[in-house]
Amino acid sequence: MLDCLVVDDSRTVRRAARRMLEARGFAVREAEDGQQALDACRAALPKLVLLDWNMPVMDGITFLRHARKEFGPDEPQIMLCTTESDFSRIVTALESGAQEYIMKPFDDEILAGKLEVLGLLPDEAA
Amino acid sequence: MSGAAFETIASLVRTRAGIVLGADKAYMLDTRLGGLMRELSLASLDALAAKLRAPGSERLAAAVTEALTTNESFFFRDGKPFEHLKRVLPRIAAARGPAQKLRIFSAACSTGQEAYSIAMVAEQLGLLPRLEVLGTDLSQEVVRRAREGVYSQFEVQRGLPVQMLVKHFKQEAGQWRVSPALRAGVRFETGNLLADLRHLGNFDVIFCRNVLIYFDAPTKSRVLSALADRLAPDGVLYLGGAETVLGLTERFTIIEGERGVYAPVVRMAAAG
Ligand SMILES: C[S@@+](CC[C@H](N)C(=O)[O-])C[C@H]1O[C@@H](n2cnc3c(N)ncnc32)[C@H](O)[C@@H]1O
Numbered sequence: 235m236l237d238c239l240v241v242d243d244s245r246t247v248r249r250a251a252r253r254m255l256e257a258r259g260f261a262v263r264e265a266e267d268g269q270q271a272l273d274a275c276r277a278a279l280p281k282l283v284l285l286d287w288n289m290p291v292m293d294g295i296t297f298l299r300h301a302r303k304e305f306g307p308d309e310p311q312i313m314l315c316t317t318e319s320d321f322s323r324i325v326t327a328l329e330s331g332a333q334e335y336i337m338k339p340f341d342d343e344i345l346a347g348k349l350e351v352l353g354l355l356p357d358e359a360a
Numbered sequence: 361m362s363g364a365a366f367e368t369i370a371s372l373v374r375t376r377a378g379i380v381l382g383a384d385k386a387y388m389l390d391t392r393l394g395g396l397m398r399e400l401s402l403a404s405l406d407a408l409a410a411k412l413r414a415p416g417s418e419r420l421a422a423a424v425t426e427a428l429t430t431n432e433s434f435f436f437r438d439g440k441p442f443e444h445l446k447r448v449l450p451r452i453a454a455a456r457g458p459a460q461k462l463r464i465f466s467a468a469c470s471t472g473q474e475a476y477s478i479a480m481v482a483e484q485l486g487l488l489p490r491l492e493v494l495g496t497d498l499s500q501e502v503v504r505r506a507r508e509g510v511y512s513q514f515e516v517q518r519g520l521p522v523q524m525l526v527k528h529f530k531q532e533a534g535q536w537r538v539s540p541a542l543r544a545g546v547r548f549e550t551g552n553l554l555a556d557l558r559h560l561g562n563f564d565v566i567f568c569r570n571v572l573i574y575f576d577a578p579t580k581s582r583v584l585s586a587l588a589d590r591l592a593p594d595g596v597l598y599l600g601g602a603e604t605v606l607g608l609t610e611r612f613t614i615i616e617g618e619r620g621v622y623a624p625v626v627r628m629a630a631a632g
Contacts, residue, residue, distance in 0.1 A: 335522040347519040
């Protein structure tokens with residue numbers, strides 16, 4: 235089963251993301267900051283990490299760099315999901331090893347499109 | 361709204377655009393035409409219909425038709441056709457002379473996402489300099505937007521991989537503008553698919569997606585046949601997910617193992 239770790243300090247965002255992902259058959263775990271996310275990945279590597287940028291304790295980009303060093307370039311797939319929407323921010327995330335990027339606000343259609351780009355949607359949903 | 365008013369408006373969009381408005385769509389007239397009615401200080405759809413029946417209503421008729429089109433589109437819509445194009449375009453390019461343009465028709469192009477997606481595929485293949493995409497649509501407003509090539513944050517996130525966003529778009533005050541390099545390979549014009557298409561010339565590939573669904577069967581047949589006239593014998597036609605040629609024309613055949621991809625049936629030249 236596809237699984238996703240949703241990393242966001244906002245409970246509202248985590249809930250909304252969980253609802254959309256579960257509706258598409260994902261098993262969802264949650265983390266509130268980058269440090270919790272690292273711990274969760276060490277316990278079991280998810281297929282996908284949906285990653286906020288600005289969070290207390292450890293921010294998303296720091297998590298991303300740690301994760302790439304520790305788990306390699308391809309796994310897990312990491313998709314930023316943040317209000318940071320500046321061109322230079324997107325480039326920074328990609329250069330740090332993110333596969334995809336969602337600029338908030340987002341909805342189910344945007345998420346589905348991005349999952350398809352990542353090859354994480356079953357064919358019939360395409 | 362009276363039945364007569366609905367009849368007037370429905371028959372107008374059917375004649376002008378081929379679009380069939382079932383009685384179950386009556387509910388949408390108020391929302392879609394509300395802006396136009398306010399602009400003209402018309403109190404009701406009946407008043408609008410009366411004005412449409414009066415002489416000299418050509419511009420109003422065009423505006424009403426435009427308002428009743430559905431313009432939803434997004435980048436790399438349905439994915440599969442663009443993967444297929446990526447495989448087929450090099451073959452077509454090789455079959456032509458190296459200096460020959462690759463002409464692709466984005467029929468009913470709406471706001472241009474399909475045409476620009478085609479250009480992005482050509483760019484990946486190193487074929488952008490040879491590309492000539494023509495997008496046409498009935499609606500002047502969507503053609504204006506397609507030419508402008510500026511998309512909202514929402515629009516550039518529907519189906520567009522972020523690497524393509526970074527590569528082909530420039531950020532401008534919260535919006536995203538298509539690069540001049542892509543735009544150089546793409547052109548837009550207003551045009552009706554029910555009109556004579558011969559002046560558009562011939563195409564190597566035709567995308568005609570999510571527009572036939574609005575037409576009745578005879579109109580679908582007629583448009584498919586006109587498209588067959590414009591397509592190269594080794595060309596490809598892409599239709600939308602809910603569209604087919606089956607039962608509508610003999611001039612296209614399904615390409616085995618693909619969804620929504622059709623090849624023209626090459627007719628033998630008449631003897632003598
Ligand atoms: C849903 S959009 C499809 C856009 C794009 N092809 C896609 O698949 O994403 C349908 C478009 O068809 C256009 N249209 C409807 N009737 C037409 C006609 N008779 N001739 C040309 N365009 C037409 C509408 O204006 C609208 O922009």
